[in-house]
Amino acid sequence: MEENQLLEKFQEKVDAEIKVEPKDWMPEKYRKTLIRQISQHAHSEVVGMLPEANWLTRAPSLRRKMILLAKIQDEAGHGLYLYSAAETLGVDRQELVEELLSGKAKYSSIFNYPTLTWADIGAVGWLVDGAAIMNQVMLTRTSYGPYSRAMVRICKEESFHQRQGFEIVATLAKGTPEQKEMAQDALNRWWWPSLMMFGPRDDNSPNTAQSMKWKIKRKTNDELREEFIDRTVQQAEAIGLTVPDKDLKWNEERGHYDHGEINWDEFYNVIQGNGPCNQERMKARRDAYDNGRWVREAAKAYAAKRAAKAA
Amino acid sequence: MSQENQANWPLYEVFIQSKPGLAHKHVGSLHAPDAQTAIENARDVYTRRSEGTSIWVVPAEAISASSPDDAGEFFEPANDKVYRHPTFYDIPKGVKYL
Ligand SMILES: [Fe+2]
Ligand SMILES: [Fe+2]
Numbered sequence A: 001m002e003e004n005q006l007l008e009k010f011q012e013k014v015d016a017e018i019k020v021e022p023k024d025w026m027p028e029k030y031r032k033t034l035i036r037q038i039s040q041h042a043h044s045e046v047v048g049m050l051p052e053a054n055w056l057t058r059a060p061s062l063r064r065k066m067i068l069l070a071k072i073q074d075e076a077g078h079g080l081y082l083y084s085a086a087e088t089l090g091v092d093r094q095e096l097v098e099e100l101l102s103g104k105a106k107y108s109s110i111f112n113y114p115t116l117t118w119a120d121i122g123a124v125g126w127l128v129d130g131a132a133i134m135n136q137v138m139l140t141r142t143s144y145g146p147y148s149r150a151m152v153r154i155c156k157e158e159s160f161h162q163r164q165g166f167e168i169v170a171t172l173a174k175g176t177p178e179q180k181e182m183a184q185d186a187l188n189r190w191w192w193p194s195l196m197m198f199g200p201r202d203d204n205s206p207n208t209a210q211s212m213k214w215k216i217k218r219k220t221n222d223e224l225r226e227e228f229i230d231r232t233v234q235q236a237e238a239i240g241l242t243v244p245d246k247d248l249k250w251n252e253e254r255g256h257y258d259h260g261e262i263n264w265d266e267f268y269n270v271i272q273g274n275g276p277c278n279q280e281r282m283k284a285r286r287d288a289y290d291n292g293r294w295v296r297e298a299a300k301a302y303a304a305k306r307a308a309k310a311a
Numbered sequence B: 001m002s003q004e005n006q007a008n009w010p011l012y013e014v015f016i017q018s019k020p021g022l023a024h025k026h027v028g029s030l031h032a033p034d035a036q037t038a039i040e041n042a043r044d045v046y047t048r049r050s051e052g053t054s055i056w057v058v059p060a061e062a063i064s065a066s067s068p069d070d071a072g073e074f075f076e077p078a079n080d081k082v083y084r085h086p087t088f089y090d091i092p093k094g095v096k097y098l
Helices: A003-015 A028-047 A049-053 A063-085 A092-101 A117-139 A147-175 A177-196 A208-213 A221-238 A266-273 A278-291 A293-309 B035-046 B068-078
Strands: A250-252 A254-258 B011-017 B025-031 B054-059
Touching: A028 A049, A028 A063, A028 A092, A028 A147, A028 A208, A028 A278, A049 A063, A049 A117, A049 A278, A063 A092, A063 A147, A063 B025, A063 B035, A092 A278, A117 A147, A117 A177, A117 B068, A147 A177, A147 B011, A147 B025, A177 A221, A221 A254, A266 A278, A278 A293, A293 B035, B011 B035, B035 B054
Parallel strands: none
Antiparallel strands: A250 A254, B011 B025, B011 B054
């Protein structure tokens, strides 16, 4: 079949809501877009463990520590599900890992912000996982089968992540004045970077149209961001905290909140590597890779020994 | 960085039985130095919430699959054999247990 015909058939299939599977014909650009998107997503899960790990040894109780450990372990799992989905598109996991370590591949800019207080761990679960969930719920319906299935798994596990974060913030918000202030301070610092997680505004997001046409994405950045704001403002009010946006107000006509301008210079600056923690995060990943080398070698030697014994 | 590590850990496809009596179902894949390690890692990656009672791992390269391009013709022979389904048959009213 001609490329044109194949393309047409592909679009028909996507329009009919039939999932695309690894061995099916797909446009090269669809494959490339997915590899980039899924691997960035995987890298984000992996790097996303770092800001939380920062508080593991200082969690205020054994309960909080166990919860945080379980959450971080889930994030490692999410990274693995996603690398596994990306590999079905014909890339090797090792290549993807190397792209992250060399700085060629990106991960979500949110993880380049520091977790300064315990309240930040609450804010991360509530806002960062909350924002990620909006995106991931949409992606359970993405057109690529393995990506969609990985998302279903991930979404099942995510639901406790956001709740445990909100519980931390809510507990602080009804504590001493200092604790409440700590919760408010965390919200102040994490609010805007969380809104940036949805990516540039629709009028500045050139790839959205194609991704929507191929049903890789189902909603635009601004749509998802709006949904997130609508939900989260109400949650903040319920625990007596204030969203740090003086322009935020309910728009009766639209049935959504209007919000103030996002600092896009900051967003691009962090993506370009100049956020508060970019270097620290990359160093941590490279060190983990280097320091884990002997473990990988030992595992291989052990497997060889076991095979020799069995033979 | 080089070919040293995971690069030559083979890829295993992972299948999990969620309860006794059910079939094993494909859940994803992972790299491991051998099958035994793959099973142990699959437990941590795919059954953190008691999703499994049994795990199979299969080297990805050992799987042969039908081709999606020929799926039309390949599965065609089944399409005109409606008499393979019980609804094809007329049974007089009132007759039970058929
Ligand atoms: Fe996650
Ligand atoms: Fe999460």
